[in-house]
Amino acid sequence: MCKGKTEPRVWTRPLRELSPSTSLGFAFVDWCTEVVGINLLPWEKWLAVHAMEIEGSFDTGWSFRFRTVLVLIARQNGKSLFAELVSLFFMYVLGVNLVLGTAQNLDTAEEVWDAAIERAQDTPDMAAMIERVRRVNGGKSFELTNNSKYKVVAATRQGARGKRSDLVIMDELREQRNWDGWGAVSKTRNARPNAMLWAFSNAGDAQSVVLRHLRMTAHMDCGDPDGIAAAVLSSMPDDAEDETSLAIFEWSAPPDCALDDWDGIAQANPSLGYGFMTEKAIKSDMKTDPESVFRTETLCQWVESIAASPFPDDTWAAGVDEDSAEDDGAELFWGMDVSADRSKTALAFVGAKGSSWHGEVEAYRVGIEWAFQMLQKAPKPLKLAVQGRGAPVSSYIDQLEAIDGLELVLCEGRDVSAWTGRFYDAITTDDDAKRLWHIPQPALDVAAEVAQTRALGDSAWTWDRKSSDSDISPLVALTMAFGLATVGKTERKTFKSVYAERGVLTV
Secondary structure, X not given: OOOOOOOOOEEOOOOOOOOOOOEOHHHHHXXXXXXXOOOOOHXXXXXXXXXXXEEEEOOOEEEEOOOEEEEEOOOOOOHHXXXXXXXXXXXXXXXXXXXXEEEOOHHHHHHHHHHHHHHXXXXXHHHOOEEEEEOOOOOOEEEEOOOOEEEEEEOOOOOOOOOOOOEEEEEOHHHOOOOHHHHHHHHHXXXXXXOEEEEEEOOOOOOOHHHHHHHHHHHHHOOOOOOOHHHHHOOOOOOOOOOOOEEEEEOOOOOOOOOOOHHHHHHHOOOEOOOOEOHHHHHHHHHXXXXXXXXXXXXXOOOOOOOOOOOOOOHHHHOEOOOOOOOOOOOEEEEEXXXXXXXXXXXXXXXXXXXXXXXXXXXXXXXXXXXXXXXXHOOOOEEEEEEOOOOHHHHHHHHHHOOOOEEEEEEOOHHHHHHHHHHHHHHHOOOHHHOEEEOOOHHHHHXXXXXXXXXXXXXXXXXXXXXXXXXXXXXHHHHHHHHHHHOOOOOOOEOOOHHHHHOOOOO
16 A cells, blocks of 8 residues: 655755754644544654744743745645644644634635634533634634634735734635735734744645745755746746745655656655545546646646646647757847736747747846836837737837837737737747747746637637736747748738827827
8 A cells, every 4th residue: 555755855954853842843743642632644743843843942932943834735635634733732732812714715714713613622621711702704713711812814915904913824825816815914923923824735826926936935945956946936026025934845746757656646645545545536536637637636746727738749848949049140020018917028039040930038027117118228120019909018009119210010900810820830830940949938938838829710819818827928929029020021010100100299
């Protein structure tokens, strides 16, 4: 029988040997056994000991080493039970003022809260300390005679305002699609010198911006074992939190793990073989789940998008060449696009590479003013293509047209699908002499992985910014650049504003 692995694949090392005098985890394990009547699984004992490492001494003054603990583990391994026990330990043993449970979906947070109350009520030594339980919507609270409280809130901008917590339990971190909830909930610890936040999740996707950032930061501290740092850094928002005192304990299969690699499965599922999780259940999931779902849920592997990539097989990877570059003196054709939420802008170019083409993203940043400044300073003449109608970038046509020496080309109507089609053909072709080559660029590679399409008519289609799992403006910008580079003379449409044709109008 295959047994789950106790030690996570990626984890933050202790500063000193862990013992009952250097980690509160030993006391937690004993309390679970002696008071609650639960003998923790080997991985749970291991996690408690390593995550509850202390600084200082229990005799002269101590504090938790980590303020934020990130636990990544495959689904159905018992993380909710562990979170429940941690919450009760902080209330009954440490006597903290406030435990705050939260998740993107309030029902998820309430499940752990309900389970904690039920366990306390069913345990005689714990039941005697229950002061009151309030189940009023919007004001649910579990209170003890030592004045310790456990409340639940939604992980939103307003959900945790005005609260000061000693322990935050945040479940399903992968569902945090922006920084609003994290910013509000995590800051409830700031007035508490020895507060902790435990964040639990399985692997995320391209939309899991908070999990993505925290995991990258922790992996960097661990030596970047999976080589994810560059890919994640390229897509981080400028206002992403710089988290300190962060620990990661990640039970996941290695990045190159095959679906039926039981060594990798055991690495992601430490509860395997200990009763409630069986090989039979995993084999069933392996047979019935799509690959992306199985990797995310069972192997705890990061998948950029649950949806399939628009490029079949390995055609996108086939065009990657680290040494690719345009020919010396080749004319460059530029493309520009703005993200669906108008928060980011991408500039890309394409140039001839023998009989084939080379393309890359020149810049991809928050905002758009930087792009205007870059285009103003760029050598002229310069040819730039953007989508003329129905796209966020379309509203900036006047500003682009006003740049001296810039020839602005609008892609409109049937050209939108025609340019996208030519770009697609240049990526998926088997003929290297006709291929569009590109260097490895995480922002562009992610966009190519998650991009979705929308129909424009019979057999005509283009990129769909809104339905894609992440911003695809780098991919659209490169599509515009390639379309401009390969357009026929009769197809090209150069924009001329009313000001250029008639002079300044005064109304």
